[in-house]
Amino acid sequence: MGEGKTASAPQVILEAESVSLSFGGVNALLNVGFKVEQGDIYSVIGPNGAGKSSMFNVISGLYRPQRGRILYKGKEITTLPPHKIAPLGIARSFQNVELFKGMTVIDNLLLGRHIHMKSGLFSGGLFFGKAQKEELRHREFVEDLIDFLEIEHIRKKPVGTLSYGLQKRLELGRALALEPELLLLDEPMAGMNLEETEDMARFILDINRERDTTVLLIEHDMGVVMDISDKVTVLNFGELLASGTPQEIQENPVVINAYLGDEDSVFLAGRAG
């Protein structure tokens, strides 16, 4: 872990090889291929319906592509079910918050520890000795996470009662509880105000640097994407339009034409400068 950024030949942690996915006659993804290097913040952008979330669903095993492969650390995971992909170190958040609404914040985060725990129905039912110690140990881990996300004040609240911004933050936390090496974030800043967006950007940078986590990010806020990403990939109607550094993407005429638009790019250049 962690040698990604410093090593001379960076390791590829995730690779999509000409992935195609269609629903009926609609191509959600067509021959999409890209490589994510360990330690990067890698953003996927594109207009609505471009196939970004479908790509995430393919990676996390919810969809099975008709063609192509997904390689994680050189191992094929295309056909694995979601619950076998999570223990490999891949966690994700969802575009529409999909927390466990009836559980408290602590329980949501503890569920994120599921794959790291062992106790079964019987030992859990006795709640004695080993199972109790295990609960306690993971509770401590979760409390560290609560500290990191600055949500101490809501730790025992049922999630359904929380504000949208906090729910988004908690969903990030639940993904982090898995201790992932690769974190997929699907529009973590959607619907947030400027302050919340900046908080979230700060969390993502912290996660990336301090926890050595590779981040794959879908986001519409171009300011954030261009600021924090190491690499950007643009999807359009299920096809890969371009990949490159934020600078290259902003100057790419095809991307400007299809997605960013002329005025936007001027705005972005002004902001970056």
Add this chain to the structure above:
Amino acid sequence: MSAHICGDYKTSYKEDMVLFQTFFSKFWLIAFLIFLCIIPHFLDNYVLYVCNMIGIAIIGALGLNILTGFTGQISLGHGAFLGIGAYASAYLVMDLGIPFFIAMPCAGLITAMFGMVFGIPSLRLKGLYLAIATLAAQFIIEYLMVHVEPVTNGVLGKMVDFPSIMGFTFDTDLKYFYLIGTVAILATIMSKNIVRTRSGRAFIAIRDQYISAEVMGVNLFKYKLLAFAFSSFLAGIAGSLWAHYVTIITPEHFTIGVSIEYLAMIIIGGMGSIIGSIFGAVFMVLLPEVLRGLSGTLSGEFPMIVNIFAAIKEGVFGLIIIIFLVYEPDGMAHRWQMIKAYWKLWPFSY
């Protein structure tokens, strides 16, 4: 005696995980247990019988609540699973001569296996469709109970002895009270512990948002089957206790009506709440007894009320379920929480 601590003074997470937090709640818990131990000696057999039925209903309702209330898998076959437990226990004790205290858990395990088999469709079916699939389980099991005569003795019914453990026979309502009470308390503790640890969280996660549960590494199939297994296990235990208590069991005791009664228990008591299962069980067992008592006292003035008692009973059941769904959809457990919250700050609740 300080009534209540008005703040969080806990210094470790272990303290935070204790079920009964304050001195006050611990005190009342112990007082309640002592009360439970003493009171049966002062009750007549009819009241004891009702208490025992409540105890059995609590065990069964806990099982159904784990499956339907916590895991979100609706089941219309709970009554039939009770039946499997009853017949399994009766067969093991009466035909194979296995001692009761081994036969009861075995009956639970056998029922758990049946539950897992009939839980398999839950991987593909949700909501209404799963309800229909479990309804099929109900009818298949009812058919088996009538037709597998070597085991069940068919419609004639099967005679069962009072249980005896180490030569001690539970042959009175009073003795049975302690047996059922012990098992019900164990079942409650076990259920409570399960829902607050790893498996229980997986159950609730499946109920609330199964897609993210799967992405977080929860094996949906495994945990749905586990929920079916544990739910049926408790149903089997309840059925076993029931069989040895009423001493004759026939297939008519385990119809769809029983399944619906158990569903009503957890709806009225509170879905996804352990204490709700207990409230619901108490309520649903007491209701017909209270109605019967009322119709008995009123029969002096209105003689015909006895004749239509059955109809009144069903009608009141239906009415109460509707009232609960409209006014307290979270059940009595939610009301209990509100009352507790009110008294916590009383008389300075502002």
